Amino acid sequence: MSQNEDLRIGVYVCHCGSNIASVIDPKAVAEFASALPDVVLTNNSLYTCSDAGQRQIQEDIKNHKLNRVVVAACSVRLHEPTFRACVAEAGLNPFLFEMANIREQDTWVHSHEPEGALEKAKDLVASAVAKSRFLTPLDMIKVPVTKTAMVIGGGVAGISSALDLADMGIKTYLVEKEPSIGGRMAQLNKTFPTMDCSI
Amino acid sequence: MVDAARHPNITVKSYTEVKRVEGFIGNFKVLVEEKPRYVNMDRCNGCGACSPVCPIEIPNEFEEGIAPRKAIYIPHAQAVPLRYVIDEEACIHCYKCVDACGKLDAIDFSQQPRQEWLDVGSILVATGFDNFDPSVIKEYGFGRYANVITAMELERINNSAGPTAGRIMRPSDSKFPNKISFIQCVGSRDERYNLYCSGFCCMYTIKNAVQWKQTYPDADITIFYMDIRTPSKGYEEFYRRAREMGIRFIQGRPSIITEDPKTGNLFIQAEDVGLGRTIELESEMVILSTAAIPRVDTDAMGSVLNISRSPDGFFMEYHPKLRPVDSPTDGVFLCGAAQSPKDIPASVAQGSAAASRAARILNADEWEIEPIVAMVWEDRCISAQGKKCGICATKCPYGAILVETGKAAMVTAAKCHGCGGCVAECPHNAITQKHFTDAQVISQLHALLRHEPEKKVLAFMCHWCSYGGADNAGTSHFEYPASQRGLRVMCSARMDSDFIFEAFRLGAGVVLVSGCHPQDCHYITGQRVGAERFEKLTKRLVDMGISPQRFRVEWISAAEGAKYAQVIREMDQTLRQIDPQALKEEIERTRPELERRVRRLPEIPDVALALELAKATS
Numbered sequence: 001m002s003q004n005e006d007l008r009i010g011v012y013v014c015h016c017g018s019n020i021a022s023v024i025d026p027k028a029v030a031e032f033a034s035a036l037p038d039v040v041l042t043n044n045s046l047y048t049c050s051d052a053g054q055r056q057i058q059e060d061i062k063n064h065k066l067n068r069v070v071v072a073a074c075s076v077r078l079h080e081p082t083f084r085a086c087v088a089e090a091g092l093n094p095f096l097f098e099m100a101n102i103r104e105q106d107t108w109v110h111s112h113e114p115e116g117a118l119e120k121a122k123d124l125v126a127s128a129v130a131k132s133r134f135l136t137p138l139d140m141i142k143v144p145v146t147k148t149a150m151v152i153g154g155g156v157a158g159i160s161s162a163l164d165l166a167d168m169g170i171k172t173y174l175v176e177k178e179p180s181i182g183g184r185m186a187q188l189n190k191t192f193p194t195m196d197c198s199i
Numbered sequence: 200m201v202d203a204a205r206h207p208n209i210t211v212k213s214y215t216e217v218k219r220v221e222g223f224i225g226n227f228k229v230l231v232e233e234k235p236r237y238v239n240m241d242r243c244n245g246c247g248a249c250s251p252v253c254p255i256e257i258p259n260e261f262e263e264g265i266a267p268r269k270a271i272y273i274p275h276a277q278a279v280p281l282r283y284v285i286d287e288e289a290c291i292h293c294y295k296c297v298d299a300c301g302k303l304d305a306i307d308f309s310q311q312p313r314q315e316w317l318d319v320g321s322i323l324v325a326t327g328f329d330n331f332d333p334s335v336i337k338e339y340g341f342g343r344y345a346n347v348i349t350a351m352e353l354e355r356i357n358n359s360a361g362p363t364a365g366r367i368m369r370p371s372d373s374k375f376p377n378k379i380s381f382i383q384c385v386g387s388r389d390e391r392y393n394l395y396c397s398g399f400c401c402m403y404t405i406k407n408a409v410q411w412k413q414t415y416p417d418a419d420i421t422i423f424y425m426d427i428r429t430p431s432k433g434y435e436e437f438y439r440r441a442r443e444m445g446i447r448f449i450q451g452r453p454s455i456i457t458e459d460p461k462t463g464n465l466f467i468q469a470e471d472v473g474l475g476r477t478i479e480l481e482s483e484m485v486i487l488s489t490a491a492i493p494r495v496d497t498d499a500m501g502s503v504l505n506i507s508r509s510p511d512g513f514f515m516e517y518h519p520k521l522r523p524v525d526s527p528t529d530g531v532f533l534c535g536a537a538q539s540p541k542d543i544p545a546s547v548a549q550g551s552a553a554a555s556r557a558a559r560i561l562n563a564d565e566w567e568i569e570p571i572v573a574m575v576w577e578d579r580c581i582s583a584q585g586k587k588c589g590i591c592a593t594k595c596p597y598g599a600i601l602v603e604t605g606k607a608a609m610v611t612a613a614k615c616h617g618c619g620g621c622v623a624e625c626p627h628n629a630i631t632q633k634h635f636t637d638a639q640v641i642s643q644l645h646a647l648l649r650h651e652p653e654k655k656v657l658a659f660m661c662h663w664c665s666y667g668g669a670d671n672a673g674t675s676h677f678e679y680p681a682s683q684r685g686l687r688v689m690c691s692a693r694m695d696s697d698f699i700f701e702a703f704r705l706g707a708g709v710v711l712v713s714g715c716h717p718q719d720c721h722y723i724t725g726q727r728v729g730a731e732r733f734e735k736l737t738k739r740l741v742d743m744g745i746s747p748q749r750f751r752v753e754w755i756s757a758a759e760g761a762k763y764a765q766v767i768r769e770m771d772q773t774l775r776q777i778d779p780q781a782l783k784e785e786i787e788r789t790r791p792e793l794e795r796r797v798r799r800l801p802e803i804p805d806v807a808l809a810l811e812l813a814k815a816t817s
Contacts, residue, residue: 104673116681157535158325160550
């Protein structure tokens with residue numbers, strides 16, 4: 001738990017080329033973050049998700065003994081898995097990583113309001129840092145896998161996927177609601193651009 | 200088709216529908232129902248003796264209704280499986296087929312729908328598309344003028360296995376039409392129907408025209424188009440070939456078609472963009488290139504599979520660029536036209552892509568899932584103290600919580616999906632959600648509202664939908680005021696009343712709670728747990744003296760970026776319309792009651808520390 005350890009938080013503010021940096025100054029956000037308690041290191045780089053950007057994080061984890069990493073960049077839906085894998089490779093539990101979305105939910109929607117966007121970026125970083133203080137290491141839950149697939153729909157896409165799965169040795173149910181498989185494709189005569197038959 | 204049926208690893212379940220899906224990645228249970236064929240699949244050998252004796256004739260769906268079929272039928276000569284089926288609605292039970300079947304004794308009217316549960320590790324959705332019904336476009340006269348047909352009808356007429364044995368004839372007088380026109384974008388790229396481009400209609404029309412011209416070199420063929428789209432390999436060359444063959448391409452969407460009732464010929468009025476004037480063209484037959492539209496049962500299928508739809512109505516992928524065949528539900532993949540209109544090469548490619556994505560899971564011995572699950576603080580659970588409670592279990596969509604009085608509630612981690620509904624509903628703050636603990640959320644709240652909170656639009660978002668909607672607003676660059684401050688949890692079920700009280704206590708100007716639409720909820724009924732809470736909360740906040748316009752509940756899907764931006768704009772506007780002095784007074788006036796409401800928060804592990812830290816940093 002956070003109160004029992006010496007927190008060492010690293011904050012990385014991404015420019016995302018000009019996607020973020022054309023609206024706000026990532027350096028200003030990084031400077032702001034450096035004043036937050038327990039933040040021992042801040043960085044701003046052109047592309048934090050790049051090989052160089054990720055390597056920097058990994059080196060900092062080792063050299064500066066970071067035990068929390070916060071990246072202010074794009075959406076968690078895009079790069080949270082990337083950075084979780086990055087910190088895990090450097091020996092940090094992936095759940096000690098936190099992200100602030102200053103692109104999709106900031107610079108991309110407030111381009112006409114750069115000052116407001118900057119203030120918001122600072123708050124989002126403050127929020128991510130605040131959360132990171134209470135993050136705890138977690139282990140993934142392992143579940144067994146039933147080695148069978150189901151393809152719903154027996155048209156050309158469904159048949160293709162079922163054949164590929166079956167060729168890989170996977171038992172596959174091909175479920176079709178009509179009396180015959182084939183779908184729309186079966187209705188066609190010749191098909192473009194080769195003008196061969198469809199079935 | 201035959202390859203699939205013969206493959207030792209494929210079990211074809213035809214005439215079968217998916218009814219229910221339970222479980223999670225690697226461990227799905229699917230309830231399927233096989234409809235009764237009234238023909239024994241093992242006994243029927245596909246000989247076809249039954250069909251000719253059947254006295255019933257109804258329109259044949261496979262032939263687009265332009266030829267009849269019997270009540271006992273096979274969809275087409277190459278059907279897989281080649282087994283007859285009785286259309287129960289059309290059958291009059293004359294039993295002539297039974298006699299014709301004779302010794303095989305394959306007809307079985309006692310058959311009932313047969314349900315079974317199947318265990319699978321992954322599900323691939325390849326449910327395809329429907330064709331747009333052009334009869335709604337009155338000006339084209341489909342359904343009124345015999346010689347206005349759809350491209351799919353042409354496919355059947357111009358098919359050696361079709362009802363005319365490939366002999367082209369027009370419906371009104373069975374004559375060969377030598378002068379024909381195709382009309383593109385029927386139901387697509389049209390604000391009245393569908394905005395999207397259907398993708399493959401340009402190519403299938405060019406194919407139909409080329410095929411026609413190859414057989415009948417003297418034919419006079421015109422294609423009315425908006426833009427010709429030939430982006431894939433070999434397509435532009437194919438288009439060029441069509442032009443070189445003498446097929447006429449006119450840029451312009453026809454405005455109206457009229458018919459000469461005597462000849463059955465059609466007059467097309469259109470603007471020829473190239474000439475810059477309107478033209479009229481007489482045709483003996485007109486073929487409408489209809490749009491591919493989402494299947495009529497997309498909504499029902501979506502709720503069974505727990506996957507949502509894009510604004511165009513097709514199933515939505517997890518990420519348009521990085522995970523184009525993944526659905527938002529782990530272990531469920533999309534391929535073919537179910538995801539967006541697609542031609543055959545693209546459907547085949549995506550089928551392979553989805554198979555490969557699924558095989559990652561299916562070839563693993565075990566799969567790792569996120570440990571963002573609920574956890575009970577046993578010392579805080581009143582059930583452990585012998586008191587009756589169990590609220591948590593009633594809110595769990597997955598039956599993952601077991602409550603026995605005398606013991607603390609127990610969460611089965613593998614069953615828990617991490618919506619957080621139990622956490623927010625526990626009246627004793629005895630449950631937490633890993634990675635979304637109260638201390639974490641409270642810390643975020645304080646950080647987001649550290650500066651001029653009364654000017655902020657605080658937005659709670661669920662991970663799957665409304666956060667996705669906010670991302671969608673971003674990728675679409677739909678601007679909204681920078682007064683918004685977003686806080687993400689996994690599901691609206693996790694949005695604890697205490698968080699909202701705390702936000703108002705801190706002086707937040709307006710507060711939004713946003714989550715998935717009920718049918719899109721990633722946690723079956725998580726959204727409902729949240730919605731019920733917010734309904735009560737809306738009244739309670741008003742009772743406490745908080746102006747009703749300061750709290751808003753909205754359901755926003757991951758595709759509704761425009762809606763997300765609009766809601767934030769409206770809330771910012773609302774906030775600006777409140778007199779600042781009055782707002783300040785309201786915040787001060789309501790604070791004591793809000794403080795009373797959240798007085799027990801510091802009892803939750805780490806929350807006292809979070810509050811202390813927040814105070815120190817503000």
